[in-house]
Amino acid sequence: MSSSEKQQEARASLVAVAQEPGAPKPDPILVAVGVQRQFGGLTAVDVSRFELQRGTITALIGPNGAGKTTFFNLLTGFDKPNEGEWTFDGRSLAGMPAYKVARTGMVRTFQLTKALSKMTVMQNMLLGAPNQKGENFFRGLIPGIWSGQEKANRERAEELLRHFKLDAKADDFAGSLSGGQRKLLEMARALMVQPELVMLDEPMAGVNPALKQSLLDHIRELREAGMTVLFVEHDMDMVRDVSDWVVVMAQGEIVAEGTPREVMQQQAVIDAYLGEHHSVSLDSGSGS
Ligand SMILES: Nc1ncnc2c1ncn2[C@@H]1O[C@H](COP(=O)(O)OP(=O)(O)O)[C@@H](O)[C@H]1O
Ligand SMILES: [Mg+2]
Known part of the structure; x- marks a missing residue:
């Protein structure tokens, strides 16, 4: 199958999916239910339901402090939730340590790269x-x-x-290595286990524009190779460019889901970003 066919197939699989938080997917590779994480009095993550469609590139967006990294940490065994369960490929992962999670075929990279210098x-x-x-x-x-x-x-x-x-x-x-090369090294290292699901936490942050394009191409290649990608990104042009589906978190909860084109129009998304000062632009750009 050609890469554009793969892309079309990934998009097509989402056509009938409701554009709402927690929407069930036709073929979810990951299903999380009731996942909560509190730090003292702060609820960092409170996701009642999340399903990730197999074979797609899904972007996880949301203002700083929304709980995206904590959610990644929980799903991949780097942190433990106060409550909740989740399955990867039908297999329960709750309580499994990170190194074992990676071996089941679900790997992640870190917002702050963890290359051992x-x-x-x-x-x-x-x-x-x-x-x-x-x-x-x-x-x-x-x-x-x-x-x-x-x-x-x-x-x-x-x-x-x-x-x-x-x-x-x-x-x-x-x-x-430069910052960008470290991001590439993280991605390359994640692929050592021949994963089915690759989770990338801000893979493009601090990377120069030329390398960003090449990272975007690498993300597409993962989908073309049959993998599922979940990635955190702030740059809405990048998100529009590469993702089949967008999930929006705010204050620990998933507040919206949809196609890149539709989700940016939703009031919950606009509200989530109001008052945010970082460089997120919700303008309808030149999206594909
Ligand atoms: N280890 C921790 N201890 C206390 N608070 C934390 C810890 N990790 C994250 N938080 C808090 O949880 C919230 C979500 O953080 P995070 O998951 O890093 O958000 P995001 O990745 O969306 O920017 C923030 O308010 C953050 O300060
Ligand atoms: Mg983060």
Whole structure:
């Protein structure tokens, strides 16, 4: 299937979906119900229902402090909710630690990149690899098995680094990379586990315009390769450009959902951004 067909298919799957918070999807890869997280007296996340349609690029937007990063942390096991449950591909993930969540095929990147600066780019990639040595005691006892796995991991890392144009940097410390290159490294590392769902927390923040375009292309490639993408982004032009569906959070809740074109018109979205000073523009731009 060509990439434009994939795109059309992703959009078509959403045509009949109600443009309202928590709307059921025809083929959800992720379903979250009643997920709440309180910090002291503050309710950071209070999502009664969220369904993510498989095979789409879905943008998660909302003003600063809306709870987007906390919601990512909860879903991926980096934080624990006060209440709630969620399933990925029909499998319950609540209570599962982050490293196990990643292995089920659901990976995320961080708003503030977590590349380990005193390790090389290649070492960072291998940290994201499945079946690290010693993970399974018995297999670890048998020499040879791991060398095969390690070779496969290294080959995959090399291939991804070439793809993200980081291969020349493989032996450099990650700390020497530019902000944009770190974002690429995070994305490349996330792909080491051959995930089904990739969650990107502000992948374009602090990245120069040329690299932003290339990141957008990489996000599209993930969909073309059959993955589902959920990403947080503030730039509405980028959101319009690349997403099939938009979910809007404000004060911990999902307040709107819809196609990029429709959602920006909704009163709940306009209200959510009123009084916000960061650079979100809700003007109807040149959307595709
Ligand atoms: N570890 C924490 N301790 C206390 N408050 C937190 C913590 N993490 C996030 N918050 C608060 O939760 C709210 C949501 O934050 P966050 O999820 O980072 O929002 P967003 O990513 O949408 O900007 C904010 O008010 C933030 O200050
Ligand atoms: Mg955030």
